[in-house]
Amino acid sequence: MVSTSNDGIMSEYLVKWGLAKTSERERPTDLLETLYIAERFQAGDDLKPLRQGYDHSVWNGVSAAEVDRRLIMLDEFMIKLARDRAEMWGAN
Numbered sequence: 001m002v003s004t005s006n007d008g009i010m011s012e013y014l015v016k017w018g019l020a021k022t023s024e025r026e027r028p029t030d031l032l033e034t035l036y037i038a039e040r041f042q043a044g045d046d047l048k049p050l051r052q053g054y055d056h057s058v059w060n061g062v063s064a065a066e067v068d069r070r071l072i073m074l075d076e077f078m079i080k081l082a083r084d085r086a087e088m089w090g091a092n
Helices: 006-022 028-042 047-052 064-088
Strands: none
Touching (some): 006 047, 006 064, 028 047
16 A cells, blocks of 8 residues: 555655664665655655655765764654554554
């Protein structure tokens, strides 16, 4: 199922993030895409066209240190999002 609402899209990326974090193999491209979408979600952007038009070139010129810093922030955001969604869905 492909979601079209921003909340639905973020739920899909929450799952993608969880899989990337728990996978035995590294999934840097999945993490970077999730980072981009999560930052755009937090900025209030419409995610559907951003998801469809995502290109890894958005990371050109971004230092590794900056990406690492933002990935730490992504982890914090996604953990909070997961807790909020679990509470909302009554999964606690």
